[in-house]
Structures are given as C-alpha cells and as structure tokens.
Amino acid sequence: MKWRHLRIALLLSVSAAGAEEWTRFRGPNGSGVSNDTGFPTEFGKDKNLLWRTPVRPGKSSPVLARDRIFLTAYENGKLFTQCFGRETGKLLWERWVDRPRTESTEGLNHPAAITAVTDGENVYAFFMDYGLISYDPEGNIRWKAPLGPFSNSMGHSSSPILAGDNIILVIDQALDSYIAAFDCRNGQVRWKTPRKEIDGWATPLVYQAAGTAPLVLTASSGQLGAHRADNGKRVWSQAGLSPVIVASPILERDTLFTFGYGFDSMSPFSEQLQKFDKNHDGKLSPDEYGNDPDLIGIGQFSGNKDGIVTKEKWDERQRTTLAPSSLLAIRLERDPGAPAEPLMQTRELWRYQKSFIGVVPSPLLYDGVLFLLKNGGLLTSFVAETGKVAKAGRITGALGGYSASPVAAEGKLFLASEEGKVTVLKAARDWQVIAINDLAEGCYATPALSRGHIYLRTSEALYRFGTGRRE
Numbered sequence: 443m444k445w446r447h448l449r450i451a452l453l454l455s456v457s458a459a460g461a462e463e464w465t466r467f468r469g470p471n472g473s474g475v476s477n478d479t480g481f482p483t484e485f486g487k488d489k490n491l492l493w494r495t496p497v498r499p500g501k502s503s504p505v506l507a508r509d510r511i512f513l514t515a516y517e518n519g520k521l522f523t524q525c526f527g528r529e530t531g532k533l534l535w536e537r538w539v540d541r542p543r544t545e546s547t548e549g550l551n552h553p554a555a556i557t558a559v560t561d562g563e564n565v566y567a568f569f570m571d572y573g574l575i576s577y578d579p580e581g582n583i584r585w586k587a588p589l590g591p592f593s594n595s596m597g598h599s600s601s602p603i604l605a606g607d608n609i610i611l612v613i614d615q616a617l618d619s620y621i622a623a624f625d626c627r628n629g630q631v632r633w634k635t636p637r638k639e640i641d642g643w644a645t646p647l648v649y650q651a652a653g654t655a656p657l658v659l660t661a662s663s664g665q666l667g668a669h670r671a672d673n674g675k676r677v678w679s680q681a682g683l684s685p686v687i688v689a690s691p692i693l694e695r696d697t698l699f700t701f702g703y704g705f706d707s708m709s710p711f712s713e714q715l716q717k718f719d720k721n722h723d724g725k726l727s728p729d730e731y732g733n734d735p736d737l738i739g740i741g742q743f744s745g746n747k748d749g750i751v752t753k754e755k756w757d758e759r760q761r762t763t764l765a766p767s768s769l770l771a772i773r774l775e776r777d778p779g780a781p782a783e784p785l786m787q788t789r790e791l792w793r794y795q796k797s798f799i800g801v802v803p804s805p806l807l808y809d810g811v812l813f814l815l816k817n818g819g820l821l822t823s824f825v826a827e828t829g830k831v832a833k834a835g836r837i838t839g840a841l842g843g844y845s846a847s848p849v850a851a852e853g854k855l856f857l858a859s860e861e862g863k864v865t866v867l868k869a870a871r872d873w874q875v876i877a878i879n880d881l882a883e884g885c886y887a888t889p890a891l892s893r894g895h896i897y898l899r900t901s902e903a904l905y906r907f908g909t910g911r912r913e
Contacts, residue, residue, distance in 0.1 A: 463892060464897075472647045476892060478851060483876055490908060494531065497902070499517055499901065501887055505557060506560070515554045521571065521572055523558065526904060528906075539569075547596060547597030548596035564578050565577050568611060573586070595736065597735075600614070603646060605658055610622070610623055614639045616641060621658065621667075622634040622635070639662040643688045644662060644691060647692070649698075663685055691804075725753075727751075767795065769814060771793075775789060803845070809853075809870075812826045833873060837875060837878075846889065853868065858889055861884070863879070863881070
C-alpha cells in the first residue's frame with residue numbers, strides 16, 4: 443500500500459511537471475508556445491543537427507514524453523504508432539494495426555494525420571480508419587477502442603487531448619456528431635454527448651475558471667461550445683463563427699482566439715457537371731465523381747443520402763458556407779447567476795473579417811501579438827487586445843503552401859512550409875525574418891519545442907535540432 447501511494451504521488455508529480463511539456467498537438471494546451479530557451483536559429487542537415495532518423499509516411503506531429511517521442515504513420519495497409527528515444531533518435535519500437543476501412547479524405551489529409559497524445563508515459567493514438575489505441579512505454583498494447591465508420595467527407599483531423607484521466611475526442615461529422623471521454627486506464631467510454639456541429643476539424647482545449655469544474659472548449663462549424671470535462675454536459679454555446687473551422691482555437695487566460703473561413707459566393711453546379719457528368723443527365727452519381735470529397739459529402743450525407751448529387755443538394759450545401767472568413771477574440775466570463783455550474787458569459791471583444799480561404803494553420807499568440815499564417819507565405823500580425831493589424835506581408839524566400847501551425851519560443855517564431863523551408867522570425871508586431879532553413883523535404887507536421895531543442899517531422903525523417911546542450 444505504501445508503494446502504491448508513492449507511485450501515485452510520483453505519477454501526479456510527473457503529470458504536473460509535464461503540464462508544460464509538448465505532450466499533445468501544439469504543446470501546452472494547444473498554445474504552440476514553449477517557455478524554454480536555447481533554441482537554435484539556424485539549423486539544417488549540416489548545422490545544429492543532433493540526429494536525423496528515417497520515419498514511415500505520415501503527417502501527424504511529434505509529441506514528447508519524458509525520454510521518448512511518439513509519431514503515427516501509415517504504410518502498406520498498416521497504421522503504425524512509433525516510439526523514438528529523445529536523446530538518440532533511435533527507433534525503440536513500432537506497433538501496428540491493420541487498416542480496416544478507407545475513409546474519404548481531402549487531398550491534404552492522411553490516414554496518419556492526427557497527432558497522438560501522451561500522459562508522459564503511455565501514448566494514445568487515434569486513427570480515422572480505426573479508432574483509439576493505447577500503448578505503454580515499452581510498446582505493449584494497453585487497450586483498443588475501435589470506432590467509426592465516420593461521415594466526415596474531408597476526413598477527421600481533430601486530435602485527442604487529455605483532460606484529467608480522460609481522453610477527449612471531438613467527432614464532428616455530417617451525421618451523428620459527438621464529443622466523448624474515454625478512461626485512460628482501459629479505454630472504456632465514460633461519457634458521450636451528441637453535438638449539432640457538422641464537419642469540424644479543430645482540436646479542442648481545456649479551460650478552468652477559478653472555483654469551477656474544467657471545461658472542454660470546441661470550435662466548429664459556426665459556433666463555440668463548452669462541455670464539462672467530468673460528465674460531457676454542454677454548458678454553453680456561442681454562434682457567430684465562420685462555417686469552416688480547420689484551425690484550432692487558442693486560449694490566453696480568459697480570452698479565446700479562433701479563426702474560420704467561409705466563401706463569398708456560390709460555385710455553380712454547372713462547373714461540376716462539366717467536369718464529371720459523363721452521361722449528361724444533369725446529375726452526378728458516385729461512379730462519375732469518384733473520390734471527390736466535396737461531392738462524396740453531399741451525395742452520401744445530404745438529403746436522402748442516395749449518393750446522387752443534384753443541383754438542389756449542391757446549392758443547399760453551398761449556402762451553408764456563405765459567410766465571411768473571421769478571426770475573433772472572445773472573452774469568457776463567470777456567470778454570477780449560476781454559482782453551482784461552470785456556466786460562462788461570452789463576450790466578443792473584436793472581429794477581423796477578410797477573404798482568407800482555406801487556411802489550415804492555427805493562429806498563435808505570443809507576447810501580446812496574434813499571428814495568422816496562410817498559403818503563399820502571407821503572415822499577418824495583430825494587436826491581440828484590439829484586433830488591429832500591425833503588419834501584413836509575405837515571407838520572401840518561403841512563399842509555398844503551409845499546413846503546419848506556427849510555434850514560438852524565446853522571442854522567435856518558427857514557421858514550416860510544405861516545401862520544408864523553416865523560417866525563423868522575430869516574434870513581434872513588426873515581425874522580421876531572421877533565417878530561412880531549407881530542409882528540401884515535404885513538411886506538414888507542426889514542430890515540437892522543448893528544452894532548447896526543435897523536433898521536426900518531414901516526409902522522410904524525424905529531426906532533432908539544437909546547439910549541442912544535452913537534456
């Protein structure tokens with residue numbers, strides 16, 4: 443009994459110490475910010491490289507346990523969870539499950555695009571084509587929780603998070619959306635709450651006001667939501683977000699920042715007919731539109747769900763995305779009239795609307811400045827308090843596409859392009875490029891920052907960059 447109490451105390455100590463570690467997508471509570479120091483500015487295959495390890499194909503981001511790194515991958519019909527040593531980069535183990543089905547996905551998505559989460563020892567991986575699976579530090583299966591199939595035409599991308607001793611999953615899809623909590627110890631469902639949101643892709647975060655129970659905050663298809671972490675009860679919602687939410691929200695004390703995009707006009711159905719209507723009957727069948735994710739979503743999950751896409755179905759789905767693209771700041775305030783529940787009042791502080799389309803990277807807040815990155819290397823900085831644009835410009839020398847989200851530490855901003863160019867900038871309102879490090883390998887995963895080291899996954903390898911200081 444004495445040893446059991448000591449072990450519990452040690453685990454709690456590790457959990458508290460690891461609260462600021464990079465254990466989930468975008469690190470501490472999804473902020474993308476590390477408080478550590480000593481990160482290199484210039485790095486590459488021949489500079490400040492501590493090690494480079496080949497990896498299997500995948501787009502998930504690295505997460506860090508005390509002495510280990512976890513990734514997911516997909517190859518030859520198998521869904522892999524991989525474990526590497528932080529000090530050496532050596533592959534310690536990899537385990538796999540067969541891919542039981544093939545979910546429809548958008549081109550940028552991938553069977554191993556969803557980032558795992560770790561409690562500092564064990565790892566919890568979610569695959570859209572399988573479900574949840576957990577391994578211990580030595581690679582032994584702790585439990586499996588098969589889930590799905592799902593009805594998200596672009597494929598899921600919301601990563602699991604930890605909230606206490608629960609694994610939280612947000613499954614926003616065309617049919618039967620829900621948020622659920624799974625027991626970290628055995629994978630059993632502790633609660634499952636239906637949601638009205640459809641086709642969301644953002645990863646949630648945890649919020650706890652003084653004197654209240656912790657909440658899981660979600661951003662998806664036009665609205666914010668808040669669920670109690672202990673029982674899943676929805677305690678508030680706020681409408682007004684843009685209809686397409688890919689970027690994950692971020693939180694600074696009691697202020698939430700979220701970005702979503704919409705479309706200014708409807709795309710005519712005639713363009714789809716011209717492209718796909720082989721028999722010229724004025725409608726599209728599955729054998730005509732094939733793997734097109736937009737048409738799959740409309741045909742299989744709209745109207746009578748017969749797979750046929752008509753002008754009426756197309757126009758109705760288009761109308762749901764007619765809205766401006768918006769970056770919002772929302773204040774969360776305690777409701778004095780509901781002391782027994784963690785109910786909040788939400789107050790919009792400011793809103794910035796412009797034609798930002800298809801933005802995948804999540805915003806980042808650092809030292810009072812909010813950054814938003816879009817394809818073409820267009821970076822905009824905002825005064826976080828007011829929403830005023832401080833600077834907008836292109837990152838000369840790194841003008842490609844961007845899927846990885848920005849991360850920051852030590853007064854520096856790190857941006858990884860899909861071409862493998864990692865730009866380091868001065869993280870300020872008047873941001874300035876310090877260095878562009880070209881790895882010449884595809885990069886879709888968000889870097890992890892810890893203890894002065896940069897962990898970066900490309901299409902070919904996992905890297906650890908640093909100045910040589912050992913952990």
